[in-house]
Amino acid sequence: MSVLDRPAFEAAPEAVPKIRLEHLGKTFAVRGGESFAALDDIGLDVADGEFLVVVGPSGCGKSTLLDLISGLTKPTSGQVLLDGVPVTGPALDRSVVFQQYALLPWRTAQRNVEFALEARPRLDRLGRRARAERAREHLALVGLTGFEDRFPHELSGGMRQRVAIARALASDPKVLLMDEPFAALDAQTRDGLQEELLRIWQRTGTTVVFITHGIDEAVFLGQRVAVMTSRPGRIKELVDVRLGDRTADEDVRSSPEFAAYRHEVWSLLRDEVTTAARLREVVSVG
Amino acid sequence: MAEIPILHTHEPAGAKSGRGAGVSGATGVSGVSGVSRVSGVSAVSGVAGGVRAGVPRVLAAAASALATLGKRTVAIAAFLVLWEVAPRIGLVDRTFLVPFSEAVKALIELAKNGQLWDNTQASLVRSLAGFGIAIAAGVPLGLLIGWYRPVAEIFGPLLELFRNTAALALLPVFILLLGIGETSKIAIVVYACTWPILLNTVSAVRSVDPVLVKSARSMALSAPRLFAKVILPASVPTIFTGIRLAGSGSILVLIAAEMVGAKAGLGYLVNTSQQNFAIPDMYAAIIAISVIGLAFNQLLVALERRLTRWRPAAGG
Numbered sequence: 001m002s003v004l005d006r007p008a009f010e011a012a013p014e015a016v017p018k019i020r021l022e023h024l025g026k027t028f029a030v031r032g033g034e035s036f037a038a039l040d041d042i043g044l045d046v047a048d049g050e051f052l053v054v055v056g057p058s059g060c061g062k063s064t065l066l067d068l069i070s071g072l073t074k075p076t077s078g079q080v081l082l083d084g085v086p087v088t089g090p091a092l093d094r095s096v097v098f099q100q101y102a103l104l105p106w107r108t109a110q111r112n113v114e115f116a117l118e119a120r121p122r123l124d125r126l127g128r129r130a131r132a133e134r135a136r137e138h139l140a141l142v143g144l145t146g147f148e149d150r151f152p153h154e155l156s157g158g159m160r161q162r163v164a165i166a167r168a169l170a171s172d173p174k175v176l177l178m179d180e181p182f183a184a185l186d187a188q189t190r191d192g193l194q195e196e197l198l199r200i201w202q203r204t205g206t207t208v209v210f211i212t213h214g215i216d217e218a219v220f221l222g223q224r225v226a227v228m229t230s231r232p233g234r235i236k237e238l239v240d241v242r243l244g245d246r247t248a249d250e251d252v253r254s255s256p257e258f259a260a261y262r263h264e265v266w267s268l269l270r271d272e273v274t275t276a277a278r279l280r281e282v283v284s285v286g
Numbered sequence: 287m288a289e290i291p292i293l294h295t296h297e298p299a300g301a302k303s304g305r306g307a308g309v310s311g312a313t314g315v316s317g318v319s320g321v322s323r324v325s326g327v328s329a330v331s332g333v334a335g336g337v338r339a340g341v342p343r344v345l346a347a348a349a350s351a352l353a354t355l356g357k358r359t360v361a362i363a364a365f366l367v368l369w370e371v372a373p374r375i376g377l378v379d380r381t382f383l384v385p386f387s388e389a390v391k392a393l394i395e396l397a398k399n400g401q402l403w404d405n406t407q408a409s410l411v412r413s414l415a416g417f418g419i420a421i422a423a424g425v426p427l428g429l430l431i432g433w434y435r436p437v438a439e440i441f442g443p444l445l446e447l448f449r450n451t452a453a454l455a456l457l458p459v460f461i462l463l464l465g466i467g468e469t470s471k472i473a474i475v476v477y478a479c480t481w482p483i484l485l486n487t488v489s490a491v492r493s494v495d496p497v498l499v500k501s502a503r504s505m506a507l508s509a510p511r512l513f514a515k516v517i518l519p520a521s522v523p524t525i526f527t528g529i530r531l532a533g534s535g536s537i538l539v540l541i542a543a544e545m546v547g548a549k550a551g552l553g554y555l556v557n558t559s560q561q562n563f564a565i566p567d568m569y570a571a572i573i574a575i576s577v578i579g580l581a582f583n584q585l586l587v588a589l590e591r592r593l594t595r596w597r598p599a600a601g602g
Binding site: 070071072089090091092094095096098100102104105106107115116118119151153171 | 504515594
């Protein structure tokens with residue numbers, strides 16, 4: 001059975017959340033023996049199949065949060081639980097999509113997607129043919145059939161990010177972690193990819209944690225939007241977004257409900273942005 | 287005028303036989319009417335019409351290829367003409383700078399009596415052996431040093447010191463330690479080739495895009511696989527820059543070493559020719575050296591292009 005055939009949404013609420021962040025904190029050492037807290041006492045549950053967007057002012061530790069969930073960084077305090085099991089390091093059950101695509105420039109689109117499948121330990125790795133087949137399947141999922149043999153430099157930014165998404169999904173992860181994946185794209189490409197991402201999410205039922213600093217993007221994509229405070233990063237508030245099906249024909253972005261959610265998140269963020277700006281000024285003066 | 291012979295080579299064999307008169311009639315007229323004449327003939331003899339459309343395109347391609355070739359060779363041609371003419375009109379002393387044609391004559395003579403090949407072989411064996419050893423040692427060592435940061439920090443200053451010590455300054459040391467035979471000559475080539483390869487490999491490994499490494503780590507790739515699948519392929523272009531530098535360096539250093547103490551080799555040939563006052567032979571050997579250097583470099587460039595075909599054209 002292919003991942004693509006999975007039901008869009010697993011309805012039954014589970015006792016154990018997909019991801020649980022428990023009193024998560026991260027402190028970095030800086031020059032002169034001082035340290036600064038990037039994240040402080042983050043507590044958050046993400047349900048199975050949920051699309052959670054984390055939004056916050058720049059420098060609030062959003063990316064650090066994602067690094068902790070992916071296991072690339074170890075927390076200073078607290079822990080990350082995946083299906084109730086503590087995360088100790090990176091694994092293929094959590095795929096990351098980076099803002100800078102991170103495609104291997106010497107591999108074609110097809111071979112880049114296969115890369116994720118080659119990462120498995122030898123014993124449960126797919127054969128060469130099966131890997132190629134699966135890569136083709138996932139390139140089709142992101143609408144790139146016919147571009148399999150293109151090198152990354154022969155693709156547009158939007159297409160490169162599609163390849164990165166296909167690669168992230170090819171290893172059939174439990175959780176898709178996205179670190180401002182559309183921030184480097186132009187507005188039109190970004191809108192298109194947001195809709196595409198929702199469509200893919202509905203088809204695969206993967207749990208998504210999506211980091212952004214864009215309020216529109218957060219409201220459009222998220223079932224829930226977690227607003228973070230500026231330094232140290234904490235979860236300020238969780239906003240439930242009930243907008244219905246975003247991929248329907250009508251333009252959700254111009255509806256009054258969308259505007260209301262947008263305003264709510266904007267108001268929550270405004271104080272944080274001014275605080276962050278003040279902090280930056282202090283830093284640059286001092 | 288020049289187009290007409292090219293035209294003929296693209297005529298199908300069937301059209302050729304019944305067309306002799308038409309061609310001789312066309313040779314006197316301009317190229318354009320020549321084309322129309324030929325296409326008329328081929329229509330008469332019932333040859334497929336593809337020739338008609340193909341001919342101008344072939345002409346255009348040939349013309350642009352000629353233009354490119356012309357642009358690339360004009361400076362060299364001018365230099366050779368100057369070399370030929372300057373001694374003949376007495377601009378320089380003909381005894382010390384023989385015209386290019388005489389040097390070529392001497393080169394052909396040296397090729398005929400086997401001297402050229404013997405000396406070339408001696409030089410090539412030495413430089414390729416040294417170059418090969420330098421690659422075999424420099425690339426793995428560079429990967430190791432680049433990968434382990436503490437190793438790089440410890441060895442960095444020493445490498446800088448060695449790299450900035452001119453290889454030829456060490457030639458007497460090599461001769462003292464290894465004697466005057468092949469070993470010391472190969473050793474000095476190894477020495478000269480190792481540094482560009484080693485230092486480029488170290489910097490190649492250290493400048494791999496950190497996002498690629500982070501992304502591979504997020505896939506839980508083991509360290510050896512991360513190395514084989516990300517670090518190594520990402521390093522190839524920079525490593526190759528070092529290999530190409532070493533390639534030209536290998537010939538450079540070797541020729542100088544052969545001038546000091548050798549019984550064969552192109553450097554030896556240049557030196558003995560000068561001492562025996564066989565000036566044309568000396569220039570012949572110099573030409574051979576520069577042709578070999580050029581060919582070696584072209585070979586490495588072609589290989590590099592093949593290995594880094596994935597890069598955008600502007601970068602290659």
